[in-house]
Amino acid sequence: MRHVSVLAIPRALGSALTIPLEMLTAANDIARVYKQLDKICTLEIVTVGQLECRLTGNLNITCDKLISEVSKTDLIFIPAVWRNPRAALNAHPELVQWLDRQAQAGAILCAATTGAYFCAASGKLERAQATTHWRFFDEFEALFPDVDLQRKRFITYSNGIYCSGSVNAIRDIIVHLINDLYGDQIANEVAQHFMHELKDSHATELLQQSQEGSHHDERIIQIQEQLQSRFSEPTSMADIAYHFGMSVRTLNRRFKAATNKSPTEYLQSVRLGQAKGLLKDSNLNIAEIAHQVGYYDSSYFTELFTKAHGLNPKEYRRLVRNKLFRVNQGR
CATH class of the missing domain: 3.40.50.880 (Class I glutamine amidotransferase (GATase) domain)
Known part of the structure; x- marks a missing residue:
């Protein structure tokens, strides 16, 4: 052992x-x-x-x-x-x-x-x-x-x-x-x-992990963690900037310098990543998944998802579940 x-x-x-x-x-x-x-x-x-x-x-x-x-x-x-x-x-x-x-x-x-x-x-x-x-x-x-x-x-x-x-x-x-x-x-x-x-x-x-994707700006790390933990909630970057004691302009500049993404782009990537997991592992419909990850307009969610992944949510669900089925068949 x-x-x-x-x-x-x-x-x-x-x-x-x-x-x-x-x-x-x-x-x-x-x-x-x-x-x-x-x-x-x-x-x-x-x-x-x-x-x-x-x-x-x-x-x-x-x-x-x-x-x-x-x-x-x-x-x-x-x-x-x-x-x-x-x-x-x-x-x-x-x-x-x-x-x-x-x-x-x-x-x-x-x-x-x-x-x-x-x-x-x-x-x-x-x-x-x-x-x-x-x-x-x-x-x-x-x-x-x-x-x-x-x-x-x-x-x-x-x-x-x-x-x-x-x-x-x-x-x-x-x-x-x-x-x-x-x-x-x-x-x-x-x-x-x-x-x-x-x-x-x-x-x-x-x-x-590339060196460009990592950073040690502790304030930005705290903001990333807040965006990760509250991704499903309505989010105002102005409120986040105020909460962390900086202007929106400073928030955007520091966040971009640290992560190569704007705060909005980062939040979107977190939400879409969560959506991928729900499409793979849950039976929620597309509108329910959109709501779960913070999008209240399922059409807008579908548009963002398709642009990011080259497949719409239904196509992505069909693809990953088909792969899982084949993997399980082979065991």
Whole structure:
């Protein structure tokens, strides 16, 4: 049985632990439902020093083991550390040594933002690509000049080490890893529960992200997340600009610079992406789907969908369902 270690470090962000724990627990549960018991992984929270660990926000957790008790593991999630990752790195040299030993034995490392400090300190990122939280770019580069820091990427992979530029980006990595560990069917189900947008291929989408499509403008990231979470609601860009303390002109300029799309174009792509999922997986009619994704004129929705995908919604539904039918026939 494969072993996964979710690392707890004092002052780590709780979400950097709970996201992999929740997603991999869901993958285990789905594997049990499908009676694919050979795919189930052992999940343990491991730590340094003592089993009681206090995270950011005064969140206390009781860990399963100390790292000194884990001689072999297959996958390690290293969390982001709040405010001063350099101090955390200096406080735990034994953690760096343990990561080095595990990586040499074949473990995959997955670092959320400043967790990359520990990977870099192990020497495993020398002349390899990595990323971290944008606030720490300069410090990280000064500390680890031999690491090829990717300032314009949210996700990197080199030498068996995944790094992410935001805690949220860790979800994409986890779904990719679940695809490898559990297969595409379970990865798709986990993605439906934990992610806004479903990817066509978890195995390839993750590592094909262009540098032009990634950015580290935190305010624009917050706006993107709001548009993703409220895509079905009537949206005024003037209201969004006011809420985030900028003019509409500044919003459009910064959004375009960060994403190569205007806010309106981005919202449209989110809505149409959601519509594709509903056309594939639901029996709602076209007008109902249009309403579900924020369009109250089904003719306008059909026009946008056709322009974006070269097929109208009915044609797209027929095509993807025919493909699914053929795939299922072949199993």
